[in-house]
Amino acid sequence: MKMLKLSIPPKLRGVMCVFAGFIIQMVVGSYYSLFGNFLPYLVSYKKQFDDSVSYGEAAILLPAGGLTTGIFSLISGSIIIPLVGPKTCLILGCFIYTLSPILGYLALDSSIAFCYGVVPIAAGNIVAIPTIIFACSWFPNSRGKVVGCVMAGMGFSSTVFIPLQTYLINPDNIPPVRVNETGFTYFASSQVLDRVPTSLLWLALVYGILLVLSLLVCTEKKEKIDEKNQQKDKSSKFEEIREAFVYLKENGFKTREVYILFLFRIMMITAGASILTQWKSFSLLLSSDDRLLSIIGGVGGLFNTLGRFLFGALLDRFTFKQVMSVQTLILAIDFACIYWVGFASFEGFCVLILLSYLLSFSFFSAVPAQVMKLFPGKHSGVIIGAVGFGDSFGFAAIFIINKTIFTGNIQHPFVIFFIVLSIFTFAAFLLTWFVRESRIVTNNNNNKIIEEENIEKYYQNPGFDMEKTLQ
Template identity: 70%
Template sequence: MFKMEISPTVRGILCVFAGFIIQMVVGSYFALFGNFLPYLVSYKRQFDETITYGEAAILLPAGGLITGIFSLLSGSLIIPLVGPRICLFIGCFMYTLSPILGYLALDSSIHLLAFCYGVVPIASMNIVAIPTMIFARSWFPNSRGTVVGCVMAGMGFSSTAFIPLQTYLVNPDNIEAVHGNETGFTYFDSQEVLDRVPNSLLWLALIYAVLFAPSLLVCTEKVEKTEDTKKEEETASKAKSKLNDIKEAFVFLKETGLKTRELYILFLFRILMITVGPSILSQWKSFSLLLSTDDRLLSLIGGIGGIFTTVGRFLFSALIDRFTFKQVMSVQTLVLAVDFACIYWVGFASFPGFCVLILLAYFLVFSFISAVPAQIMKLFPGKHSGVIIGAVGLGDTFGFTAIFVISKTLFNGNSEPFLTFFIVLALITLTAAVLSLFVRESSSTENINKNQHEKMKIETKDAEKSHQNSGFEMDKPV
């Protein structure tokens, strides 16, 4: 019977590409949120004119409040319990379900909508993230930063793929928004546009399912029957308990991760950058509508921004394979801080200048998503890197809490919300630039090797002792 064999290299490339597609789909929530926010606020104001951008923007931090928790659970509980592949299926199913839940809750309170179309999709994003990185790394272990960058670049490409699509679904005729004189913000008042908002969510759910289905078939982990994996299989067959895997992951986190200062630095760095990234994505279009009411033009800019984000995620994580984390990320965050400090003034002075700066922000702002995991895999090699990634990802909860405070404080009654908004983002990013200078490159690896060496010595002594005791018992008289 004819049987077609696919080479490991081709299978690895297919796995990385599938991971790219999966990340592109789950990343569409962040990519679309800023584009969807004006449509959502305009739709909700039909029934309640008190709804503001600040109030509707809580959908993003509402989901973010638990995102770090799910990141930790994914690496330390879900993956050890059911395996990375089932974990990936669970995350993709939840994400496909989220726009359907959003459709059902669209006419309900903003708080119920925040759970259905905020908590559910963002939680599922974190469940999906670690398995896609683990699978890609397993095929190309010597190029961790590069393959992780390729996978996570999919999240950046979301803007390019989905912003024009969403704009077409909601506003295909490019009907312009109108300025709300009493609020200073801009809204859509065309009933044609508003009526298309609910169905656009159902279309997104269908598109997600179509893209997920083939990707899940080829996004798998490479398994080699080496001496080590045979020993692991023998050990696993004896243990027959997933609880041992979970315990082992937490022991690694406690004995190695929590004793390494880089975990704390990367944890704080991620908090600062997760505060900045989703903040700019949630408000970029709200600010852009003050400069231009051409919806199609703005969606085009957002789509092009996705290309810049894709390149940025790949480039900066690949650079970490050649240079140090502090060299790459300190320069990146410093440039981004200058960008935020200038964007408000340049925006009102020159719309083309604003376009340049917003695209530069897209290029820089989300590179940490792939750079931080790549650095963790460099510092903590081995099967337990997932639990460290999850622990650092717990910082997302604190970052989204900061986004919630920023949104509620600056966009409810503030006469100059965007000026203060960009100044705050610039200061936060500058702090991240300083923090990145303290990340070392090898201390964690040395600690791991030392711990593993000590563990092997103890196991060897125990084995010798057991052998000696066994022989002694045999020589005893009956």
């Protein structure tokens, strides 16, 4: 009896891979999207046992974990993927991320900074590069759109998980109360506080189901390779790691765009992640309707999703400088105005916070897409990882910002907070003007070049006749 084989057209498999990458990014991005929503609940829960706990101290949880994000981004691209392959790297990251809320539940009263700070952020960076590589392998001529689609999942996580988390913790929409002269609000109802720990377990269950289903279809497109390449595949994994670092040294470190994009990412992660930490804390000063704010956060996720896809797609038609200079300038103006507009009009605040969600996180799509445009080929992952190392410095800046502004006795901390974010974003605007759209590769004599359109052929095909191209 012959077995029935199910044949899926390659294009459909590619679409399924991109969608699976979207779902994976939606899940691992939930930590960032949920942090601002979770912060008031976490602070209120911990104040039961320690009345000195403040928003500034609890907000440090995100940057404390974020300090490792750049490290794991670099390790993922330069060590883990060459050593065990992108698929195993992806599975490992998904498993660790699913485990993180369980660890957070167990350590809620003690070492939560590590268990629910370092662990999920590290896992998220481990899976980031494989999802991009897999998706782009199916559609190599539309990298901007593909990266935008995959990374849009991280933005969409707010739409899915903020209402879910609010329902798990505060289904009755019990309002918070103001308890001190600073105006900060806290939840005092035991009905809310008692649900905080168990909400983490429910999230772990949802994460596990979504990630397992996505891993089944998130695969790389397999190309036919000749005997020479097959022999190369059998070489030492450590040799692959060495090759990756040599490529980083000989190509990445000698290209100015790597340093510019590195600094650009620091500025943008500082602004974007900062707004995630404090958006709800500030919103509760304007409205005590927790359910309404969760809806706004959910809608913000849709704008976040749109922004990641939109700016990724725009990079396929326009230059990085054209797209990102406009984006960063508008965002800098948004941050400079949002505090005063918020107290003048809640509707105006909603418009500006949604605009910030649209613009703040587009760099997650734009930067990898630009890197892959400049460094096509199998070693693009190590360059993405090196640029992503800047996230650690960005989260260090967030740590300092929260520690300085929200743990002292500053009368209007959010005024300073939004001005600082505006300054960081304007610095990113200035950096965009120095990013080129192409680079050249010199031969050993440094007197001939390979044009941009032949760079990908040169790195992807060891048999490509460079000398013939140079003539």
